[in-house]
Amino acid sequence: MSGEQQQSAQQYEEKYKGGYGLVYPESHLIRLHRHILEWELHLDSGPVFDFGCGAGAHLKYFLDHGFTPYGCDTSTTAVERCKTLMPEHARNFFVVPPSGSNLLDLAPTGRFAVFLANQVLYYLTDEEIGRIVGQAHSLVRPGGVFVASMMAYSCWYARCVTAEAGDFKRVELVSPRQQETMFINFKNRDELPHLFRPFRRLHIGSYGSHIRDEEGSTDHWLFVGIRD
Numbered sequence: 001m002s003g004e005q006q007q008s009a010q011q012y013e014e015k016y017k018g019g020y021g022l023v024y025p026e027s028h029l030i031r032l033h034r035h036i037l038e039w040e041l042h043l044d045s046g047p048v049f050d051f052g053c054g055a056g057a058h059l060k061y062f063l064d065h066g067f068t069p070y071g072c073d074t075s076t077t078a079v080e081r082c083k084t085l086m087p088e089h090a091r092n093f094f095v096v097p098p099s100g101s102n103l104l105d106l107a108p109t110g111r112f113a114v115f116l117a118n119q120v121l122y123y124l125t126d127e128e129i130g131r132i133v134g135q136a137h138s139l140v141r142p143g144g145v146f147v148a149s150m151m152a153y154s155c156w157y158a159r160c161v162t163a164e165a166g167d168f169k170r171v172e173l174v175s176p177r178q179q180e181t182m183f184i185n186f187k188n189r190d191e192l193p194h195l196f197r198p199f200r201r202l203h204i205g206s207y208g209s210h211i212r213d214e215e216g217s218t219d220h221w222l223f224v225g226i227r228d
């Protein structure tokens with residue numbers, strides 16, 4: 001297993017133990033729901049699988065809008081928070097290892113309306129991303145949707161790269177707010193259709209915000225694909 005992949009998972013478990021984790025859904029996922037799932041695809045129900053679901057803010061949003069939540073994360077603390085937040089669906093939340101997880105053992109194949117991987121796949125090697133995408137393709141029903149974000153090189157984190165480590169860049173953040181070393185698998189926009197094949201590309205959007213002067217925009221790509 002990649003040591004960088006394992007290190008990222010461990011760092012997140014420590015963060016969750018310290019109270020980290022979204023309470024509210026991110027605005028780009030509310031827009032994804034409104035602009036693509038509802039308006040374009042008329043999709044307003046069905047099971048959603050959230051890979052790297054964290055403390056469950058996005059699954060709770062989808063639950064409140066007619067979907068059934070399923071999710072997994074490497075952080076035991078985060079998965080426990082999902083169970084507390086959505087107790088009636090507690091059996092749908094799973095702790096997985098940082099690599100080699102078999103999602104097909106966790107949930108029924110060919111049924112999911114949506115597979116979501118928000119701000120998680122860039123902690124994985126290309127090989128592991130390929131494995132997860134293959135499993136996502138088996139979990140999603142024909143016509144179902146695959147949503148994944150990847151960190152872009154225009155994200156300010158790319159200015160803090162100090163070394164290469166296989167598929168990852170070593171990022172050393174030294175802003176007044178954040179002093180942290182992480183390993184990120186950055187991608188260009190034109191790499192995404194191949195990375196997320198066999199899903200057919202529907203949209204490649206982006207999101208990001210620049211709040212503190214000395215930092216920069218938090219640019220991410222947002223890939224939306226369909227299982228034909």
Ligand SMILES: C[S@@+](CC[C@H](N)C(=O)[O-])C[C@H]1O[C@@H](n2cnc3c(N)ncnc32)[C@H](O)[C@@H]1O
Pocket residue numbers: 005008009012013022051052053054055057058072073074075078096097098099117118119120123124
């Ligand atoms: C930036 S957080 C995003 C959490 C959530 N998707 C969200 O949008 O709020 C990254 C998440 O990925 C999880 N994670 C890190 N490495 C992972 C891995 N190898 N497999 C699954 N989840 C992982 C972390 O525990 C953390 O919850």
